[in-house]
Amino acid sequence: MRGAGLPAQHMVKVRVRWGRVLLASVGLLFCLAMSVVLIAGAAEKRSGDGFPYAVAAVLLLLCASAATYVRWQLVGRECIRMDADGLSYWTTGSPWSGRHVIKWHELERMEQAPDAAPMWWMEQWGLGGGRIVLHHSGRRTRFGMDLDPKEAAELLGRMQEEFIARRQATD
Amino acid sequence: MRKFFAAACLLAVQVTFAQTNISFVGQLSYQQLRNSNLSNLWGYTDEDGNEYAIVGVNGTNAQNPGGVSVVSLADPANPQEIFFRPGPASIWREVKVWNDHAYITTEAENGGLVIVDLSPLPQSTALNSVVWFDPTWTTSHSLFIDENGLLYIHGSGRGNGGVIMYDLSDPMNPVEVGEFDQWYCHDSFARGDTLYAAHIYDGFFSIVDVSNPAAPVLLGTQTTPNLFTHNVWLDDSGNNLYTTDERTNSYVGSYNISDPTDIQFQDKLQSDNGSGAIPHNTYWLNHFLVTSYYTFGVTIYDALRPHNLVEVGHYDTSPFTGDGFNGAWGVYPFFDSQNLIISDIEQGLIVLAPTYVRACWLEGNVRNAVNGFPVNNATVSITGVITADPTSISGTYATGYHTPGTYQVVVSAPGFLSATVEGVVLESGEVTFLDIDLVPLVAFTLQGSVVDAASGDPVPNAHVRLTSPTYDYEVLTDAQGIFAVPGVFSDDYNVVAGQWGWRTHCPVQQSIVIGGPSLTIELERGYYDDFEFDFGWAVSGTATVGHWERGVPVGTTFNGVFSNPGADVPGDCGAQAYVTGNGGGAAGNDDLDGGNTVLTSPLFDATTQFDPHIRFRRWFFNAGGSGAPNDRMRISLSNGITTVEVLNITSSSSAWVPVDVRILDHLERTPNMQLIVFITDDEPGHLVEGGLDLFEMVEMSPASVPDQQAEQAFSLWPNPSNGQVEIQMVSPLPATVEVLDALGRMVQEGQRLMNGRATLLLDVPAGTYLVRITSDAGDRSVQRLVIGK
Numbered sequence: 001m002r003g004a005g006l007p008a009q010h011m012v013k014v015r016v017r018w019g020r021v022l023l024a025s026v027g028l029l030f031c032l033a034m035s036v037v038l039i040a041g042a043a044e045k046r047s048g049d050g051f052p053y054a055v056a057a058v059l060l061l062l063c064a065s066a067a068t069y070v071r072w073q074l075v076g077r078e079c080i081r082m083d084a085d086g087l088s089y090w091t092t093g094s095p096w097s098g099r100h101v102i103k104w105h106e107l108e109r110m111e112q113a114p115d116a117a118p119m120w121w122m123e124q125w126g127l128g129g130g131r132i133v134l135h136h137s138g139r140r141t142r143f144g145m146d147l148d149p150k151e152a153a154e155l156l157g158r159m160q161e162e163f164i165a166r167r168q169a170t171d
Numbered sequence: 172m173r174k175f176f177a178a179a180c181l182l183a184v185q186v187t188f189a190q191t192n193i194s195f196v197g198q199l200s201y202q203q204l205r206n207s208n209l210s211n212l213w214g215y216t217d218e219d220g221n222e223y224a225i226v227g228v229n230g231t232n233a234q235n236p237g238g239v240s241v242v243s244l245a246d247p248a249n250p251q252e253i254f255f256r257p258g259p260a261s262i263w264r265e266v267k268v269w270n271d272h273a274y275i276t277t278e279a280e281n282g283g284l285v286i287v288d289l290s291p292l293p294q295s296t297a298l299n300s301v302v303w304f305d306p307t308w309t310t311s312h313s314l315f316i317d318e319n320g321l322l323y324i325h326g327s328g329r330g331n332g333g334v335i336m337y338d339l340s341d342p343m344n345p346v347e348v349g350e351f352d353q354w355y356c357h358d359s360f361a362r363g364d365t366l367y368a369a370h371i372y373d374g375f376f377s378i379v380d381v382s383n384p385a386a387p388v389l390l391g392t393q394t395t396p397n398l399f400t401h402n403v404w405l406d407d408s409g410n411n412l413y414t415t416d417e418r419t420n421s422y423v424g425s426y427n428i429s430d431p432t433d434i435q436f437q438d439k440l441q442s443d444n445g446s447g448a449i450p451h452n453t454y455w456l457n458h459f460l461v462t463s464y465y466t467f468g469v470t471i472y473d474a475l476r477p478h479n480l481v482e483v484g485h486y487d488t489s490p491f492t493g494d495g496f497n498g499a500w501g502v503y504p505f506f507d508s509q510n511l512i513i514s515d516i517e518q519g520l521i522v523l524a525p526t527y528v529r530a531c532w533l534e535g536n537v538r539n540a541v542n543g544f545p546v547n548n549a550t551v552s553i554t555g556v557i558t559a560d561p562t563s564i565s566g567t568y569a570t571g572y573h574t575p576g577t578y579q580v581v582v583s584a585p586g587f588l589s590a591t592v593e594g595v596v597l598e599s600g601e602v603t604f605l606d607i608d609l610v611p612l613v614a615f616t617l618q619g620s621v622v623d624a625a626s627g628d629p630v631p632n633a634h635v636r637l638t639s640p641t642y643d644y645e646v647l648t649d650a651q652g653i654f655a656v657p658g659v660f661s662d663d664y665n666v667v668a669g670q671w672g673w674r675t676h677c678p679v680q681q682s683i684v685i686g687g688p689s690l691t692i693e694l695e696r697g698y699y700d701d702f703e704f705d706f707g708w709a710v711s712g713t714a715t716v717g718h719w720e721r722g723v724p725v726g727t728t729f730n731g732v733f734s735n736p737g738a739d740v741p742g743d744c745g746a747q748a749y750v751t752g753n754g755g756g757a758a759g760n761d762d763l764d765g766g767n768t769v770l771t772s773p774l775f776d777a778t779t780q781f782d783p784h785i786r787f788r789r790w791f792f793n794a795g796g797s798g799a800p801n802d803r804m805r806i807s808l809s810n811g812i813t814t815v816e817v818l819n820i821t822s823s824s825s826a827w828v829p830v831d832v833r834i835l836d837h838l839e840r841t842p843n844m845q846l847i848v849f850i851t852d853d854e855p856g857h858l859v860e861g862g863l864d865l866f867e868m869v870e871m872s873p874a875s876v877p878d879q880q881a882e883q884a885f886s887l888w889p890n891p892s893n894g895q896v897e898i899q900m901v902s903p904l905p906a907t908v909e910v911l912d913a914l915g916r917m918v919q920e921g922q923r924l925m926n927g928r929a930t931l932l933l934d935v936p937a938g939t940y941l942v943r944i945t946s947d948a949g950d951r952s953v954q955r956l957v958i959g960k
Contacts, residue, residue, distance in 0.1 A: 106436065109564045111548040112585075114643075137436040138396035138424050149643065150658055153585075156547075163564055164544050 014076035028066035035059040193486035196522040197248040211501035212514040213266040227264025265313040317361040349384025374398030391431035397421035440480040447494030461504040473530035479569035481530035531597035540608035549584035619690030633670035634704040671706040698868040703745035713766030717752030725755035732825040734758040748864035767851035777840035790862030793823040811843030829949035884952030891957040903927025
């Protein structure tokens with residue numbers, strides 16, 4: 001058990017789905033090439049038609065989405081931290097961190113539940129999913145979308161120990 | 172006579188509905204009175220103490236207009252409508268009463284605010300009423316009126332649809348005094364100079380200082396359990412606020428709001444757990460919460476201990492169950508008579524008599540018996556009572572029951588030995604404190620192997636799952652067929668194992684304890700998949716939603732029948748199947764839409780059998796939408812060279828239908844066979860749901876017929892025979908008998924059995940034949956028959 005007062009942080013690495021990474025990478029390159037061709041072609045012809053630019057813009061958006069997904073798959077992590085303020089969780093390697101904080105007095109209980117996996121393309125946005133369910137203020141928040149049951153049980157045990165240590169320190 | 176019959180039906184319906192501490196008094200059917208459903212209601216008491224219900228009537232058209240109905244409850248067993256003000260049809264009408272005036276909001280176009288002067292009652296039922304319009308809005312959703320006569324209008328068409336405040340000093344001519352329009356407001360409560368507003372679309376309530384209505388000051392906000400804050404109500408102390416979220420399986424919430432800047436969640440409670448029922452409006456009365464609960468009727472919770480809500484009363488007003496906006500819309504609990512009046516959307520106005528009883532509370536701590544640490548997420552249940560409460564992260568729990576008595580309390584938590592405490596006495600209005608220590612279990616690694624039943628060879632990459640009510644483990648075997656499950660706790664487990672190419676070993680419950688023997692699981696060769704494991708079926712297609720997915724089917728219903736199946740095929744190893752979209756909810760939420768979805772099996776080798784048949788159960792439901800349903804399910808077989816369609820299903824049925832496909836009728840056998848199930852939602856869109864379960868490949872060649880199994884279904888004699896054979900089924904069912912030769916060719920077709928009996932007269936050469944009986948339900952049984960001449 002860690003000493004109370006020191007922040008404890010746990011990180012869960014995203015399990016890489018190489019097939020999806022490959023697919024997204026190919027899609028990224030294709031969209032990038034197509035958008036370059038479209039923009040270059042339209043610029044060369046000096047056409048006033050905005051359609052090629054609009055298509056290129058859509059393709060570039062798809063590029064950005066594919067790039068963020070590849071990054072999420074390769075370096076993405078879910079992080080959870082316990083300190084004096086409470087329990088905070090966020091993601092790294094994703095388009096935004098989605099940081100949330102649950103104050104200690106708001107935390108009711110924690111449990112492991114069957115993973116409610118989000119659609120794969122939603123993972124990087126940190127939407128839903130995860131085997132660890134945090135009950136707080138009457139609500140539920142999930143964490144640990146790539147944990148297997150054994151890892152989830154171990155992490156729950158560690159979080160419980162941290163909680164007890166902090167409570168004993170403040171009693 | 173018709174009235175008598177209707178009354179008898181109503182009485183019969185009421186008698187059958189569930190009830191606890193609430194009894195039926197009377198009913199007024201608006202289906203009979205005005206051919207209409209109802210929305211909300213409120214109560215009014217005149218100066219003589221006579222009670223009235225002010226009821227929002229939906230209406231349907233000009234012949235059956237919506238409006239406001241005033242009902243006398245002088246004889247509560249026989250409510251009588253005494254006044255009706257017609258208005259436009261709308262499913263939304265909300266009512267509140269201030270002194271001698273009723274105020275009614277509606278979302279009907281140009282509905283305005285209806286004001287009914289109730290002061291002539293009881294001397295006269297000629298009531299004056301007007302439709303009052305604020306020039307800045309024409310419709311609104313709901314209203315509240317505080318003790319100072321300040322009217323709060325919610326969800327109007329102005330701005331964000333927040334709260335608009337009016338002074339009712341002149342009851343027929345409200346005067347606007349202020350506005351709080353930061354967020355849309357669905358409902359509110361106000362007392363003194365503070366407003367408590369439910370922001371349904373934002374998922375929280377706000378507390379606002381309205382001492383100067385012209386300049387409201389936000390004091391604090393708090394999210395509610397299901398992020399769809401529908402209504403709020405304050406207790407007399409002003410320290411506790413109660414909420415409802417209008418969501419499936421949501422909760423009545425309890426919050427300590429004594430410090431609006433630091434609102435504390437205290438408890439939440441759900442009735443009819445897991446049914447999907449939706450709480451609608453909750454009201455606090457003398458430390459009880461009375462809640463209209465849509466399909467579950469009306470509930471009463473004891474809120475004397477706001478951190479431990481306990482259900483102490485219930486009356487199911489509605490024949491509907493589960494989710495859906497049917498049943499009890501509103502309840503008014505504030506009459507001196509204590510009668511409850513309920514506006515049940517379909518059943519009409521219902522008068523009930525509650526008996527308010529105090530709860531029997533059970534509270535305490537659950538600790539680790541070795542180190543005294545709190546045990547998080549332990550389940551504390553009172554045996555025989557449908558209530559269970561998990562412990563908090565601090566190890567505390569708070570639960571209870573409505574009926575006093577002596578009970579058994581069972582506490583269980585993952586990683587601990589369950590504890591049972593006998594003779595726990597629960598008394599009405601008393602808190603029983605019970606601390607329980609749980610003994611931690613020692614985790615160990617369970618080892619075992621999966622082998623071929625015939626040869627004893629290892630089965631690599633086989634799936635092995637151990638499940639108990641508390642634990643669930645799944646591992647794969649290695650190349651030597653060995654598996655190891657770390658972190659196992661002693662318990663009684665269902666052990667199931669499977670691999671593509673072997674028949675899944677169905678769950679056998681066995682006690683697994685530390686130091687016990689390793690497991691050896693034998694699998695028989697054969698292709699079988701009940702989808703308990705993921706053996707690699709592939710999903711593709713163009714649909715926008717509703718692709719094939721493996722899981723425990725979540726039933727959806729359409730016109731009273733299952734659209735998505737409510738369960739897998741009974742009798743197989745698990746509860747899973749492949750279905751198209753499994754998100755539950757309304758039938759159209761997650762059915763197949765906008766294209767097709769294709770499910771393709773892993774390769775299977777049909778050359779291992781002489782006359783292989785593919786058997787499975789399929790589901791195809793197609794209904795609703797515009798025009799006649801035009802969608803289809805196509806089932807194909809591929810041998811790696813050729814793909815042929817073996818079934819094209821267009822007729823909808825809400826059932827698992829057995830299918831038997833003889834491969835040789837369609838294709839040459841190869842080692843690279845695949846089953847392909849294609850289902851599509853063509854334009855125009857309809858409800859489309861497909862399912863697949865209990866796939867297997869079976870040998871139907873006479874050379875491999877398992878006689879012993881067949882004998883259980885029917886008898887045939889004499890055998891050997893000279894051609895005349897008597898057949899008797901064990902359970903006579905409508906069925907057909909066929910005879911095949913050793914090459915699987917039909918030598919006698921389709922003779923019907925009469926009362927489970929038939930006599931076959933076979934003019935065939937001597938040899939071995941196969942007698943096959945197929946019931947009309949699709950079940951088949953076979954036996955070998957020897958003909959000697």
